[in-house]
Structure formats: structure tokens, C-alpha cells
Amino acid sequence: MKSSLLSRLNDAEVAAFCCCAADAPGWQREVEDFLRASALRSTEHVVGLRDDEDRLVGVSCFDPVTITELPLPNPVKVRGWSLLVMGVAVDHQGNGHAKTLLRETLGRMKQIDETRTVLRARAHADNAVSLRLLISDRLIKADVGER
Numbered sequence: 001m002k003s004s005l006l007s008r009l010n011d012a013e014v015a016a017f018c019c020c021a022a023d024a025p026g027w028q029r030e031v032e033d034f035l036r037a038s039a040l041r042s043t044e045h046v047v048g049l050r051d052d053e054d055r056l057v058g059v060s061c062f063d064p065v066t067i068t069e070l071p072l073p074n075p076v077k078v079r080g081w082s083l084l085v086m087g088v089a090v091d092h093q094g095n096g097h098a099k100t101l102l103r104e105t106l107g108r109m110k111q112i113d114e115t116r117t118v119l120r121a122r123a124h125a126d127n128a129v130s131l132r133l134l135i136s137d138r139l140i141k142a143d144v145g146e147r
């Protein structure tokens, strides 16, 4: 696997990228629609993970933002990142690629601007894999709230 910071994916790659099984729940279809229709086309940074034959295995999309919600008692403005969405191609899921992609993404963020130290990411409450991913290995310290 190799990762790269993509300026843009071509239309054929965007159209072909499928991270959602046909019988997936609605919220997962929304993730895929958002990725293909919006995030892959308009976020400032896209990281692509490719296999040895250069096929796209996973993507993550992130933007620089000003975080205004922290700390909770007395919020201050902090320059950070918003990780909008991640996806791993359906036929490659369950092999640890999301974990690799997240590490690569965090590395790219640091490379681009190491002064941005806060990351904002949201996961659907039913998205057990993403919640697991966010807290695994203490890559990210996450508070998983009640529904």
C-alpha cells in the first residue's frame, strides 16, 4: 500500500469508488454519496491509499478549520483540522486499511501545517467501525457520547 496527497481524483475514479455495500443502511449510503458528490471534489485535501497495482483502496478528505468549541467551559479559537470523511473500497474492507489511512492522514496533516494540533471528526452513532477506529491505539482520544 502507498498513500499520496491527491490534488483531485479524476471523474472516472470518483464514479468508480464504492465504499458501501448494496444492502448497507441509509446512513452509510449517505456517507458514500457525500464522498462522491461533494468531499472528493471540494475538500482542500484528499489522501488516497492505493494498492500495488495503483488501484484506489481508500480515501480521506480534510479541511483546515478554526475550532471554536473547545475547551467546553471557556471555548477559544484554535486552528485545527476537520476530518470530513473516510472510505475504504468495499472489497478491501476489514483488512486494517482504515487504520493505515488514518495514520497516513494524520501524518499528512502534520506535514502540511504542524501548528494545527486539534482534529475534529464526527461519526454516526451506529458506525461501530469508525468509533472503534477513532479510539483504537490511542491514535485519537475520543469521547464517545450517549445517543
Ligand SMILES: CC(C)(COP(=O)(O)OP(=O)(O)OC[C@H]1O[C@@H](n2cnc3c(N)ncnc32)[C@H](O)[C@@H]1OP(=O)(O)O)[C@@H](O)C(=O)NCCC(=O)NCCS
Pocket (backbone or CB within 6 Å): 019, 020, 028, 031, 032, 084, 085, 086, 087, 088, 089, 092, 093, 094, 095, 096, 097, 098, 099, 100, 123, 127, 128, 129, 130, 132, 133, 136, 137
Ligand atoms: C469505516 C471504514 C472506513 C472502515 O474501513 P476498514 O478498512 O474496513 O476498517 P479496518 O479494517 O481498518 O478496521 C478498523 C477497526 O474497526 C474494527 N472493526 C471492523 N469491523 C467492525 C465491526 N463490524 N464492528 C466493530 N468494529 C469493527 C477493526 O477490528 C479495527 O479495530 P482494531 O484495529 O482495534 O482491531 C469502512 O468500513 C468504510 O469505508 N465504510 C463506509 C464509509 C463510512 O462509513 N465511513 C466512515 C464515516 S466518515
